[in-house]
Amino acid sequence: MKVVPSRSSEWVRPVTSQQPASAIIEIDRVSQVFQTSARKDHLALSEISLTIEEGAFVSILGPSGCGKSTLLYIVGGFVSPTSGAARMKGQRITGPGPDRGPVFQEFALFPWKTVLGNVMYGPRQQGVRAHEAETQSRALIEMVGLRGYESFYPKELSGGMKQRVALARTLAYHPEVLLMDEPFGALDAHTRTRLQNDLLNIWERDRKTVLFVTHSVDEAVFLSDKVVMMSKSPGRIREVIDIDLQRPRRRNELLLDPRYQKYVVDIERMFDESDEVGSPS
Amino acid sequence: MISQAAMAKRAAPVLACVGLLAIWQFASLGLESDSFPTAIEAIRAIPDILGDKESLINILASLRRMAIGFGIAVLLSIPLGLLMGRSRAVAAFFNPLLMIIYPVPKAALMPIIMLWLGVGDITKTLVIFLGVSLPVIYHSFEGAKAVEEKMLWSGAAMGLSPLQRLVRIVLPAALPEILTGCRTGLVLALITMITSEMIARQSGAGNILFNALDMGQYDTVYAMIIIVGAMGICLDAVFERVRARLVRWSEPQFDMPLSFS
Numbered sequence: 001m002k003v004v005p006s007r008s009s010e011w012v013r014p015v016t017s018q019q020p021a022s023a024i025i026e027i028d029r030v031s032q033v034f035q036t037s038a039r040k041d042h043l044a045l046s047e048i049s050l051t052i053e054e055g056a057f058v059s060i061l062g063p064s065g066c067g068k069s070t071l072l073y074i075v076g077g078f079v080s081p082t083s084g085a086a087r088m089k090g091q092r093i094t095g096p097g098p099d100r101g102p103v104f105q106e107f108a109l110f111p112w113k114t115v116l117g118n119v120m121y122g123p124r125q126q127g128v129r130a131h132e133a134e135t136q137s138r139a140l141i142e143m144v145g146l147r148g149y150e151s152f153y154p155k156e157l158s159g160g161m162k163q164r165v166a167l168a169r170t171l172a173y174h175p176e177v178l179l180m181d182e183p184f185g186a187l188d189a190h191t192r193t194r195l196q197n198d199l200l201n202i203w204e205r206d207r208k209t210v211l212f213v214t215h216s217v218d219e220a221v222f223l224s225d226k227v228v229m230m231s232k233s234p235g236r237i238r239e240v241i242d243i244d245l246q247r248p249r250r251r252n253e254l255l256l257d258p259r260y261q262k263y264v265v266d267i268e269r270m271f272d273e274s275d276e277v278g279s280p281s
Numbered sequence: 282m283i284s285q286a287a288m289a290k291r292a293a294p295v296l297a298c299v300g301l302l303a304i305w306q307f308a309s310l311g312l313e314s315d316s317f318p319t320a321i322e323a324i325r326a327i328p329d330i331l332g333d334k335e336s337l338i339n340i341l342a343s344l345r346r347m348a349i350g351f352g353i354a355v356l357l358s359i360p361l362g363l364l365m366g367r368s369r370a371v372a373a374f375f376n377p378l379l380m381i382i383y384p385v386p387k388a389a390l391m392p393i394i395m396l397w398l399g400v401g402d403i404t405k406t407l408v409i410f411l412g413v414s415l416p417v418i419y420h421s422f423e424g425a426k427a428v429e430e431k432m433l434w435s436g437a438a439m440g441l442s443p444l445q446r447l448v449r450i451v452l453p454a455a456l457p458e459i460l461t462g463c464r465t466g467l468v469l470a471l472i473t474m475i476t477s478e479m480i481a482r483q484s485g486a487g488n489i490l491f492n493a494l495d496m497g498q499y500d501t502v503y504a505m506i507i508i509v510g511a512m513g514i515c516l517d518a519v520f521e522r523v524r525a526r527l528v529r530w531s532e533p534q535f536d537m538p539l540s541f542s
């Protein structure tokens with residue numbers, strides 16, 4: 001199906017023999033098999049190959065259960081693939097490291113630490129002096145819009161606020177790649193829009209590589225350079241779509257842009273087609 | 282300004298104690314038994330015990346054994362429980378061992394331990410240690426098992442080594458559960474302390490109690506029961522305060538603690 005204007009793979013492409021110099025992450029024929037409680041092997045990811053260029057904002061879009069989180073965990077080094085390999089700057093990924101910063105669907109904040117304590121945790125671990133780490137962390141907390149909440153504990157925050165803390169906590173130790181798993185999935189529409197704008201501002205400033213998992217087609221189109229569409233059972237890459245829209249992106253301009261609308265409509269149609277729930281293999 | 286509700290909350294335990302003593306007083310007046318002194322007689326015997334140097338030395342010796350037994354048990358049980366909660370291999374190794382020890386009354390081991398180690402401090406401290414260890418291990422284990430995996434992943438991404446994750450993530454995350462175990466352990470320490478002194482009479486609060494019983498000094502017996510009970514309540518109240526401070530971050534906003542503090 002050829003529905004989207006440009007499909008030249010500039011930022012993302014299946015792994016080929018000649019690698020562009022600026023590839024930061026390569027996923028090379030990665031498969032993941034899970035033992036389910038029914039004692040049957042479940043193929044969650046099948047021969048996924050993908051290259052992500054340095055500084056690109058790449059979204060992974062796909063129906064629930066197609067293995068998006070699993071793919072992100074493999075790049076994070078939290079899960080080792082059943083076969084195939086993921087590489088970061090040519091080095092095989094064998095475990096987690098501060099060069100890849102995850103922001104989990106479940107926030108996973110440290111409940112015994114305050115907002116400031118959570119954000120400072122990474123820099124302190126990296127050996128940044130307490131005073132310096134605090135100054136930087138306070139600036140980050142302000143940037144994610146949580147000024148005044150520095151001494152609150154996670155249990156005292158709303159879902160959206162926790163999500164902001166989780167983002168600030170990961171940004172604080174300057175990972176080269178951000179791995180974000182449906183970070184805005186649980187938020188109301190308004191907060192979601194605000195955080196999308198904030199994330200885009202941060203990204204346009206630092207140009208970190210971002211791997212962003214989402215369910216939402218407009219979110220993917222609005223934020224990304226590339227959208228990777230996955231299909232389910234087994235999890236496979238179905239399409240890689242270049243989003244050829246100017247940056248910096250302004251939400252109010254973009255929503256009126258027919259090219260943006262076409263991306264959204266086309267991808268949504270594809271999404272619907274792949275959304276029928278396959279039987280577990 | 283103390284609100285009425287707060288006043289009621291503070292007065293409630295006092296009223297409960299007074300009520301209990303009143304029932305005791307009337308029951309004993311009604312029964313007129315030699316072996317059941319009135320509450321007032323028992324309370325009157327307390328200053329005699331606490332004023333007596335020998336008794337005081339005995340009680341302090343009890344407390345010292347209890348503190349040492351409890352302290353060592355906590356220091357060893359928490360790491361063991363946490364390791365068991367995070368490592369299948371460690372759990373598989375220690376589980377059967379603990380399952381065997383768990384249902385055995387620790388006091389029942391005393392005769393054997395006495396044979397080996399005599400009737401002195403070491404034997405009694407060891408029994409206290411055994412009594413405290415199991416609940417602390419169990420709760421540390423449950424606490425460590427329940428730690429959210431993504432929290433450990435976040436730590437790993439920041440560069441924490443497995444040992445650092447155990448100490449700096451699993452330990453604090455499991456702390457509320459661990460402290461629940463320690464609180465049970467504290468009460469068990471008091472119980473095993475008295476029991477051990479009952480079996481190996483030589484010194485201690487239990488020794489005073491059972492000597493008085495042998496000599497028919499029933500007011501002293503009851504006074505000792507009050508003293509030991511009060512020690513338990515005070516220790517528990519102090520511990521509950523410390524606990525509440527340490528895990529303030531996890532407490533639900535409105536809850537009713539089951540304690541006298």
Ligand SMILES: Nc1ncnc2c1ncn2[C@@H]1O[C@H](COP(=O)(O)OP(=O)(O)OP(=O)(O)O)[C@@H](O)[C@H]1O
Binds near residue numbers: 035042067068069071
């Ligand atoms: N630890 C596990 N054990 C067994 N099966 C698993 C495990 N983790 C994931 N799976 C299976 O792998 C598949 C992919 O899961 P994954 O969480 O990656 O999906 P997802 O695309 O992130 O879904 P969602 O959008 O709902 O978050 C699912 O079918 C799931 O049942």
Ligand SMILES: [Mg+2]
Binds near residue numbers: 068070181
């Ligand atoms: Mg997921």
